Amino acid sequence: MIRVYHLYKNYLPTVMVLKDVSFAVNPGEFVFLTGPSGAGKTTLLRVLFAAEKPRSGQVLINGRNITSFSRRQIARVRRSIGVVFQDFKLIPYRTVFDNVALVLEIIGQPRNEIKKRVWKVLQLVGIEQQYNRLPPQLSGGEQQRVAIARALVNNPGIILADEPTGNLDFEITTEIMNIFNYVNSQGTTVMLATHNRLLLETFRRRVLHLSQGVLSAVEPEA
Amino acid sequence: MKFLRHVSCQVRSTWRNIHRHLAINAVSIVTITFSLVLFGLYGLATGNVMQSVSLWQADLEMVVYLDDDVSGARLEELKTFCREQHGVAAVHYTDKEEALKRFRRTLGAEARLLEGLTENPLPASLELKLSDALIDAASMDDLAVILGIRDGVAEIRYSRQWLAHFFSLLRFLRLGGMAVTGFLFMVTVIIVSNTIKLSFYARLDAIGIMELVGATKFYIAVPYLLEGMFQGAVAAVLALAALYGLFRYLAGWLHENLAFLAGTWALRFFSPLQTAGFLALGIMLGVAGFLITFRWLKSA
Numbered sequence: 001m002i003r004v005y006h007l008y009k010n011y012l013p014t015v016m017v018l019k020d021v022s023f024a025v026n027p028g029e030f031v032f033l034t035g036p037s038g039a040g041k042t043t044l045l046r047v048l049f050a051a052e053k054p055r056s057g058q059v060l061i062n063g064r065n066i067t068s069f070s071r072r073q074i075a076r077v078r079r080s081i082g083v084v085f086q087d088f089k090l091i092p093y094r095t096v097f098d099n100v101a102l103v104l105e106i107i108g109q110p111r112n113e114i115k116k117r118v119w120k121v122l123q124l125v126g127i128e129q130q131y132n133r134l135p136p137q138l139s140g141g142e143q144q145r146v147a148i149a150r151a152l153v154n155n156p157g158i159i160l161a162d163e164p165t166g167n168l169d170f171e172i173t174t175e176i177m178n179i180f181n182y183v184n185s186q187g188t189t190v191m192l193a194t195h196n197r198l199l200l201e202t203f204r205r206r207v208l209h210l211s212q213g214v215l216s217a218v219e220p221e222a
Numbered sequence: 223m224k225f226l227r228h229v230s231c232q233v234r235s236t237w238r239n240i241h242r243h244l245a246i247n248a249v250s251i252v253t254i255t256f257s258l259v260l261f262g263l264y265g266l267a268t269g270n271v272m273q274s275v276s277l278w279q280a281d282l283e284m285v286v287y288l289d290d291d292v293s294g295a296r297l298e299e300l301k302t303f304c305r306e307q308h309g310v311a312a313v314h315y316t317d318k319e320e321a322l323k324r325f326r327r328t329l330g331a332e333a334r335l336l337e338g339l340t341e342n343p344l345p346a347s348l349e350l351k352l353s354d355a356l357i358d359a360a361s362m363d364d365l366a367v368i369l370g371i372r373d374g375v376a377e378i379r380y381s382r383q384w385l386a387h388f389f390s391l392l393r394f395l396r397l398g399g400m401a402v403t404g405f406l407f408m409v410t411v412i413i414v415s416n417t418i419k420l421s422f423y424a425r426l427d428a429i430g431i432m433e434l435v436g437a438t439k440f441y442i443a444v445p446y447l448l449e450g451m452f453q454g455a456v457a458a459v460l461a462l463a464a465l466y467g468l469f470r471y472l473a474g475w476l477h478e479n480l481a482f483l484a485g486t487w488a489l490r491f492f493s494p495l496q497t498a499g500f501l502a503l504g505i506m507l508g509v510a511g512f513l514i515t516f517r518w519l520k521s522a
C-alpha cells in the first residue's frame with residue numbers, strides 16, 4: 001500500500017519538481033505513472049523508496065511514514081520494495097546470478113535457498129541461460145530482465161518500475177509487461193512509470209499522470 | 223545461523239575485493255610488514271638487552287671498604303650517611319668474619335690455603351645497592367668521591383664505567399625507539415587507510431546500488447573491515463617469519479663472533495604470548511586503517 005499526501009520536492013532552491021502530489025495505491029493494484037520526460041516520474045519513485053527526501057509532505061509505505069525514517073529503517077523498508085531502475089543499476093563485476101542473489105544475501109538467506117529462489121526468478125524472466133555472464137556482456141533487453149529479476153527475487157509486496165520498457169521493441173516490451181502482469185496477478189502491487197502511450201492503450205490500467213510536477217489527472221480504472 | 227551466513231557471505235565479498243585489488247592489497251601488506259619488522263627488531267633488541275642487563279644488575283653496586291679500627295658508633299653513622307645518599311637503594315654491612323667466610327666459599331677446595339692465617343686480612347665493608355636513578359657514570363663518580371673522604375672509609379670500588387655509559391645509552395635508545403615506532407605506526411595506519419579508501423572508491427557505484435536494494439552502511443562496511451584485518455594478519459605473519467630468520471642469523475653471528483658473551487647473553491625470540499600480541503598488533507593496525515576510512519565514509 002502506498003499513500004502520498006501533499007508531497008513537495010525540489011533539487012534546486014527555486015525549482016519545485018513535485019508540487020502538492022497526493023495519491024493512493026491500494027494493495028494488489030497495478031497503476032501506470034505517466035507524463036512527458038522531465039515531468040518528475042523518476043523523482044516521485046525515488047521518494048517512494050527513500051532515495052530522495054521530500055521537501056514536505058508525507059509518504060506512507062504499508063502504513064508507515066517513511067519520511068522520518070532512520071538510515072537503518074530505510075534499509076529495512078527497501079527490502080520490502082522491489083525497484084526496477086531506469087538505468088538498471090546492475091553491478092558490472094558481479095554475474096547475473098550474483099546480481100540477483102545480492103538482495104537475498106543482504107537479508108542473510110541460506111545459500112541453498114538463495115540458489116533455488118534466484119534460479120526460479122531467472123527462469124521467470126527468461127534469462128536463466130545467461131546466469132553466469134556479466135552485465136556488460138548482455139543486451140539492453142537482457143539487462144532489463146536481470147534488473148526485473150532482482151526486483152522480484154525477494155517477493156516484495158510492492159514493485160516500482162521506472163520505464164522498464166524504455167527503449168525496447170514492442171515484442172520484448174510485451175514479454176516484459178507479461179512478467180509484471182503475472183506478479184500483479186500473484187498479489188503484488190505494481191507502480192510502473194512510462195511515457196509510452198501505446199503501453200497505456202494496450203494494457204488498460206489506472207493511470208496517474210504527472211505534468212511538470214503536478215499530478216493532474218487521476219483516471220478511474222478503465 | 224543467520225549470523226554465520228552473513229559472515230560467510232561477507233568473507234566471500236572480502237575475498238572478491240582482495241582478489242580484484244591484489245596490487246593495492248600488496249602495497250598495504252608490504253607497508254604493514256615493514257613497520258612491524260622494524261618494531262619487532264626494536265622489541266627483540268630491547269627485550270634481549272633488558273634480559274642481559276638484569277643479569278648484570280648484580281654488578282650495579284658500590285662497595286665501601288672500611289678501616290679495621292672503625293668504632294661501632296662511627297659505623298652506624300656511616301651506614302646512615304650512605305643510606306641518605308641519592309641513588310642508594312639499600313645498604314648491607316659485611317663484617318670481617320662474614321667477608322672471610324665468603325672468601326672461603328669462593329675458594330672452595332682451595333680453602334686450605336687460608337689455614338695458616340693468624341689474623342683475618344679481609345676488611346669489613348658496606349655494600350650499597352644502587353637504584354636506576356644513579357645509573358650514569360658521572361653521578362656514580364660523584365657518590366664515590368663523597369663517600370671516599372669520610373672518616374673510616376679505606377677504599378671504594380664500583381661497577382665498570384662502561385656499564386654506566388651503557389645504561390644511559392639504553393635509556394636514550396628506549397625513548398628514541400618508542401618515538402620512531404609511534405611515528406612508523408602512524409604512517410602505516412595512514413597508508414592502510416588510503417589503500418582501503420582506494421578499494422572503496424573503486425566500488426563506489428556498487429556501494430550505492432547495494433544501499434538502494436536495502437543494505438545497511440554497516441553491512442557494506444564489513445568487507446572493508448575484514449580486508450584491513452586480513453592485511454594486518456598476513457603482514458604480521460610475514461613479519462614474524464622475517465624476524466625469526468633475522469633473529470636466527472644474528473644469534474648465530476653473535477655466537478660465532480662474540481663467544482665471550484655467551485654466558486651473559488641469553489638470546490630469546492618472542493614468547494608464545496608475545497607472538498600472539500604481535501599478531502594482534504598487526505590486525506589492530508589494519509583495523510585502525512579501516513576505522514579512519516569508515517569515519518570518512520560516515521561523513522560522506
Ligand SMILES: Nc1ncnc2c1ncn2[C@@H]1O[C@H](COP(=O)(O)OP(=O)(O)O)[C@@H](O)[C@H]1O
Nearest residue numbers: 011012017035036037038039040041042043044
Ligand atoms: N539530481 C537532480 N538534480 C537537479 N535536478 C534534477 C535532478 N534529478 C532530476 N532533476 C530535474 O527534475 C525534473 C524531473 O526529473 P525526473 O524525475 O527525472 O523526470 P522524469 O523521470 O519524468 O523524466 C527534471 O527537470 C530534472 O532536470
Ligand SMILES: [Mg+2]
Nearest residue numbers: 041042086162
Ligand atoms: Mg525518468
